[in-house]
Amino acid sequence: MMTKEDGKRKVMEAIEKRAGELQKIGETILQHPELGFKEVKTAALVEDKFRSLGLAYQKGLAVTGVKAHLPGKSRKIHLAIMGELDSILIPSHPFADPQTGAAHACGHNASIAGMLGAGMGLLDSGVMKELDGDISLIAVPAEELVELEYRNRLRQEGRIAFLAGKQEFIRLGLLDGVDMVLMFHLQQAEPVQKISVGGTMNGCLAKFIRYQGKESHAGGAPHLGINALNAALLGMMGIHAQRETFRDEDCVRVHPIITRGGDLVNVVPADVRLETFVRGRSVEAMQDANKKVNRALKAGALAIGAEVEITDLPGYLPCLKNDRLDQLFAANAAALLGTEAIGQAGHLTASSDLGDISHLMPTLQPFIKAGRGNLHTEEFVVNDPQLAYVESAKGLAMTVVDLLWQGAGEGLVIKENYQAKYSKEEYLQLWQRLCPEG
Ligand SMILES: [Zn+2]
Ligand SMILES: [Zn+2]
Structure with missing residues (x-):
């Protein structure tokens, strides 16, 4: 009988076999940066990968989002692994699109590679069939809150109601039935620490x-x-x-x-x-x-x-943390990279639309320190591709194994102990109250 540790090892090995492909995905997206709600080429790449994995998927969600479904052996709980499709605008960045100035100076190219890598590992290894829960792999548009006039026009045309992708996913019911969301974000490299967990955001x-x-x-x-x-x-x-x-x-x-x-x-x-x-x-x-x-x-x-x-x-909304999810991810990251490489994040004054989801269900967003230079500058590029695209995927997939192993006990405990700040309806009303004319 396969033990949980066997399961994790198989998933890790399967992801390692795809290491070259994952790096190529990350670098292909790096070379084709697109701003939010315009991520046509990046979404097509994700669709292509889903097709090659034999996965059924929905596309054009919240304009450009893509979502595939991986069934487990039973459906006790439903996890989503997310990657972000969009770039920001830094015309002087070495990999900026010469026409638009868009550039992956926030590392979202790695988050798509990591999401796909985690899915590939769970499928290739056969471990998905051992898990007591379903997984959605989601490429979500428009994390960066930019081009306000353009997006407001999309709102007036009725194509979106919120300005960011994850909020649109909530509104459109695309996260209905999802119990928790796992993803990661890149950060600037540090001498010793490679990953930190437990960060909150403005x-x-x-x-x-x-x-x-x-x-x-x-x-x-x-x-x-x-x-x-x-x-x-x-x-x-x-x-x-x-x-x-x-x-x-x-x-x-x-x-x-x-x-x-x-x-x-x-x-x-x-x-x-x-x-x-x-x-x-x-x-x-x-x-x-x-x-x-x-x-x-x-x-x-x-x-x-x-x-x-x-x-x-x-x-x-401010981004909240879930201590148990952070602990699980940190333990898996320590197994991959050594205890000294894992640290605690503090409060960040940046923001993410994952914050909105974190008020409705448990969320995980560790920081993977695999970039040279500061985020949102021309200096930011991935300088540790193995960490950015491969180890990150392993950490996510191993955490999924923890959550869904043997009756999904760990996942169910986290779900039961979580107290949502709002129902979906209350959440939608909150923003109406905060921005009555918006
Ligand atoms: Zn950013
Ligand atoms: Zn970002």
């Missing part, structure tokens, strides 16, 4: 702001114009003046950008647009900071006599 609101002034000849008749750029700059200065009132423990981050600052230098700017997030460690902290930000933005308009239109759009 939540955020997304804001789109439009100042309207009045055009006039910038040299000849500025007194006849209303300078929307000056109004916006004063609004931003007002935000900066609030920073001393943000409490350290709330981890507030507000970081506006100007996406339209004027059209021609000799015309007084009349249409100026900003985007910003208001991030915080709790929903209350986000709401409190947002009130101050709105006050500051309006003050800029008041000073100059411009109009300001502020649209609050759903961002992400």
Whole structure:
């Protein structure tokens, strides 16, 4: 009879046999970066792999998402392994798309390779047939909350309702019946630590702001114009003046950008647009900071006599952790890489749409430290392909074996001990309450 340790060993060996293929998947995606809800080539690659594994799948989910189903020997519990399809925009990145500037400077190419690798290991080894639960392999679109104007247009066209892929998966019922979600995210490499677990993350609101002034000849008749750029700059200065009132423990981050600052230098700017997030460690902290930000933005308009239109759009909920899932993953990672390579993550002030899922079911997101340079910079590239694409997949697949072995006892205990913060309905209403006009 196969023991759990036999099962894990077989899965590890099966993934190792695919090591070259997984690295190639990661590098192919690296070379074809696509922004959220536009991940056509990346989704096609995932579909191709699902077909080659003989898996039935659904595609075009939340615009570009793909989902395959792996049945276990019984269906006591249903796990999802997720990978993220999208890139960000860093035109100076060495692997940026020359046309769009998109680049995988957040390492999501590895998360797709790892998701596929975990699935391949469970299937190739025959271990899937020994497990008492089902698995969905999901390539989910649009983790990065970017291009707010474009996505808001998709919303107005009725193609999406939220701005990010995992939220759309919740809304569309694509996670109905799923009991927990496992994935990982890359981080910058460190000298000793290769993986950390137990990280939590900020939540955020997304804001789109439009100042309207009045055009006039910038040299000849500025007194006849209303300078929307000056109004916006004063609004931003007002935000900066609030920073001393943000409490350290709330981890507030507000970081506006100007996406339209004027059209021609000799015309007084009349249409100026900003985007910003208001991030915080709790929903209350986000709401409190947002009130101050709105006050500051309006003050800029008041000073100059411009109009300001502020649209609050759903961002992400703070990301919660599940201690037991973290422990299981850490133990498997230690078996692969040694105890000294595994550490504890703290609170991150970045955000992820996994946060929304973490309020509805247990989630796992360890950090795999396999990149050179900081995330979201031109320096970030995978510098440890074995860790990024292969060991990460092994860690996920071994944790699946723990959760679903022998009656899925471990998975069921985690499921029973988890208290959801919201039902799906309450969750959807929460965002309506937070962003009534959004
Ligand atoms: Zn990112
Ligand atoms: Zn990311």
